[in-house]
Amino acid sequence: xxxxxxxxxxxxxxxxxxxxxxxxxxxxxxxxxxxxxxxxxxxxxxxxxxxxxxxxxxxxxxxxxxxxxxxxxxxxxxxxxxxxxxxxxxxxxxxxxxxxxxxxxxxxxxxxxxxxxxxxxxxxxxxxxxxxxxxxxxxxxxxxxxxxxxxxxxxxxxxxxxxxxxxxxxxxxxxxxxxxxxxxxxxxxxxxxxxxxxxxxxxxxxxxxxxxxxxxxxxxxxxxxxxxxxxxxxxxxxxxxxxxxxxxxxxxxxxxxxxxxxxxxxxxxxxxxxxxxxxxxxxxxxxxxxxxxxxxxxxxxxxxxxxxxxxxxxxxxxxxxxxxxxxxxxx
Amino acid sequence: xxxxxxxxxxxxxxxxxxxxxxxxxxxxxxxxxxxxxxxxxxxxxxxxxxxxxxxxxxxxxxxxxxxxxxxxxxxxxxxxxxxxxxxxxxxxxxxxxxxxxxxxxxxxxxxxxxxxxxxxxxxxxxxxxxxxxxxxxxxxxxxxxxxxxxxxxxxxxxxxxxxxxxxxxxxxxxxxxxxxxxxxxxxxxxxxxxxxxxxxxxxxxxxxxxxxxxxxxxxxxxxxxxxxxxxxxxxxxxxxxxxxxxxxxxxxxxxxxxxxxxxxxxxxxxxxxxxxxxxxxxxxxxxxxxxxxxxxxxxxxxxxxxxxxxxxxxxxxxxxxx
Numbered sequence: 001x002x003x004x005x006x007x008x009x010x011x012x013x014x015x016x017x018x019x020x021x022x023x024x025x026x027x028x029x030x031x032x033x034x035x036x037x038x039x040x041x042x043x044x045x046x047x048x049x050x051x052x053x054x055x056x057x058x059x060x061x062x063x064x065x066x067x068x069x070x071x072x073x074x075x076x077x078x079x080x081x082x083x084x085x086x087x088x089x090x091x092x093x094x095x096x097x098x099x100x101x102x103x104x105x106x107x108x109x110x111x112x113x114x115x116x117x118x119x120x121x122x123x124x125x126x127x128x129x130x131x132x133x134x135x136x137x138x139x140x141x142x143x144x145x146x147x148x149x150x151x152x153x154x155x156x157x158x159x160x161x162x163x164x165x166x167x168x169x170x171x172x173x174x175x176x177x178x179x180x181x182x183x184x185x186x187x188x189x190x191x192x193x194x195x196x197x198x199x200x201x202x203x204x205x206x207x208x209x210x211x212x213x214x215x216x217x218x219x220x221x222x223x224x225x226x227x228x229x230x231x232x233x234x235x236x237x238x239x240x241x242x243x244x245x246x247x248x249x250x251x252x253x254x255x256x257x258x259x260x261x262x263x264x265x266x267x268x269x270x271x272x273x274x275x276x277x278x279x280x281x282x283x284x285x286x287x288x289x290x291x292x293x294x295x296x297x298x299x300x301x302x303x304x305x306x307x308x309x310x311x312x313x314x315x316x317x318x319x320x321x322x323x324x325x326x327x328x329x330x331x
Numbered sequence: 332x333x334x335x336x337x338x339x340x341x342x343x344x345x346x347x348x349x350x351x352x353x354x355x356x357x358x359x360x361x362x363x364x365x366x367x368x369x370x371x372x373x374x375x376x377x378x379x380x381x382x383x384x385x386x387x388x389x390x391x392x393x394x395x396x397x398x399x400x401x402x403x404x405x406x407x408x409x410x411x412x413x414x415x416x417x418x419x420x421x422x423x424x425x426x427x428x429x430x431x432x433x434x435x436x437x438x439x440x441x442x443x444x445x446x447x448x449x450x451x452x453x454x455x456x457x458x459x460x461x462x463x464x465x466x467x468x469x470x471x472x473x474x475x476x477x478x479x480x481x482x483x484x485x486x487x488x489x490x491x492x493x494x495x496x497x498x499x500x501x502x503x504x505x506x507x508x509x510x511x512x513x514x515x516x517x518x519x520x521x522x523x524x525x526x527x528x529x530x531x532x533x534x535x536x537x538x539x540x541x542x543x544x545x546x547x548x549x550x551x552x553x554x555x556x557x558x559x560x561x562x563x564x565x566x567x568x569x570x571x572x573x574x575x576x577x578x579x580x581x582x583x584x585x586x587x588x589x590x591x592x593x594x595x596x597x598x599x600x601x602x603x604x605x606x607x608x609x610x611x612x613x614x615x616x617x618x619x620x621x622x623x624x625x626x627x628x629x630x631x632x633x634x635x636x637x638x639x640x641x642x643x644x645x646x647x648x649x650x651x652x653x
Binding site for chain 2: 150155251308
């Protein structure tokens with residue numbers, strides 16, 4: 001994020017920035033604390049493991065979205081893309097199952113990554129080569145991917161072959177030393193994402209493109225390539241999320257991943273990434289995704305809110321969290 | 332977005348109609364009765380089933396009665412459905428319209444418009460705001476879906492126990508099912524521990540059931556109000572390895588769940604139908620009005636008998652997406 005105009009940070013400013021960085025984690029802590037007060041079952045290991053495991057999909061996709069958003073872009077198609085990748089993956093696995101047995105799962109997973117990456121590349125190229133607003137392009141592909149999964153499933157559900165179901169199930173429900181596999185996969189994706197964003201030349205170029213594309217261009221950064229790659233990374237993350245998603249319910253339906261794009265963007269923004277680009281916070285996005293999932297969990301565990309008002313309370317909590325964030329960081 | 336879809340929808344139907352008209356000139360003599368069928372596009376399991384059964388009915392009827400032409404049109408929103416009605420009635424002389432309206436209020440006016448040309452109107456599932464518009468009304472009984480499940484459950488649990496309920500999307504359909512269910516349960520000693528929305532979505536049902544299981548140490552039965560949600564519920568119960576849950580019930584008659592019933596599953600021994608194939612009943616009855624002059628004006632409410640291993644075969648459509 002070193003642009004020519006960047007002021008020299010004073011010691012005081014540094015402290016302020018650190019404090020702001022911690023805000024999503026503090027918010028998460030507060031919500032967890034409230035959860036413990038409301039219902040003693042909240043802190044049971046079974047409940048916590050459930051919540052962390054099922055936040056895996058949003059977290060993994062949010063890592064990719066952190067790249068896209070900090071490059072100054074936006075991807076509304078992730079939810080539909082995830083459903084589409086899931087569909088292709090299931091069809092591949094079902095097709096290969098008779099001849100390759102359980103190996104079909106590995107091959108299907110490979111296909112998911114390739115298809116995800118290609119979907120991302122498609123978004124990225126139209127945005128950079130076609131020079132169209134990311135909002136419009138991904139709104140378009142959101143409809144396209146959603147229609148494809150509806151078409152592939154005839155509007156019903158596209159289940160995985162029974163012979164593969166048992167072999168694949170542990171990828172969501174199994175664990176290694178008590179840590180569920182989806183959590184381990186999420187951790188790997190997050191570490192890889194953090195390394196790429198904070199420790200490589202590409203990561204620095206990405207944020208510089210996001211904060212000021214013109215300045216980045218004059219400093220010799222290939223802006224189009226950097227942006228396109230961000231969408232490819234997003235696509236790959238969607239592929240990984242699909243790999244964790246399929247073993248859970250074993251089917252893709254036209255409602256798979258519906259409105260996930262909003263959850264993902266919310267998680268990223270709660271986490272401290274700037275929606276206008278120029279600053280990415282991978283770990284913040286992780287906290288953001290957990291906050292969303294924990295709020296939903298606490299809502300069900302508490303008896304205080306009428307079922308009709310749950311969504312209103314969720315929305316209010318998110319806004320309050322953001323206001324608190326702004327209040328602490330502007331002091 | 333909605334505007335764009337309507338525009339594309341109109342464009343597609345204009346193209347389709349232009350083709351159909353040039354075609355229609357040649358075949359006009361043989362098919363002298365035109366029946367239009369307007370239904371929602373296949374966006375989830377149940378509507379997917381509606382589209383499937385409407386297509387089946389179209390094939391079967393056109394094969395059986397060469398003088399009848401069925402025009403099928405799907406719409407992705409209420410506005411798109413209004414546009415397609417306008418297009419259909421402007422370009423053809425419709426003898427009958429079979430419609431499953433997206434929403435009651437928005438479609439009442441446009442359907443009235445079609446009726447004013449002397450078209451026979453069959454309304455399916457969701458009623459219009461003004462019932463005098465319809466000649467024939469075919470629908471399932473959502474209250475019975477809830478009530479029949481509740482009666483069965485109350486019998487099995489001996490009139491007492493603790494249960495949880497998952498609701499769908501806030502709509503009349505959901506309200507009626509919940510009403511039918513809770514009225515019957517209220518007369519027993521069964522306690523409904525919790526009731527929350529899961530939007531007829533498998534993933535949300537899975538998540539919600541995990542939370543129910545964490546919250547309540549004992550649950551005797553769970554009612555999911557829809558079979559799509561039931562599949563998510565079953566997955567969550569299996570994962571938690573909880574054996575206090577004696578029954579996990581749904582409704583609608585999705586084929587995966589009918590398969591469970593046929594296999595005499597202990598936890599899901601029954602389902603209750605709210606069959607998407609009711610569109611087929613409606614099309615057949617409308618054809619009867621014209622072809623056999625069998626009187627069909629009135630209301631036809633499909634019963635919601637329990638689907639049991641004995642009769643499951645009748646409700647099972649292996650080729651349907653639902």
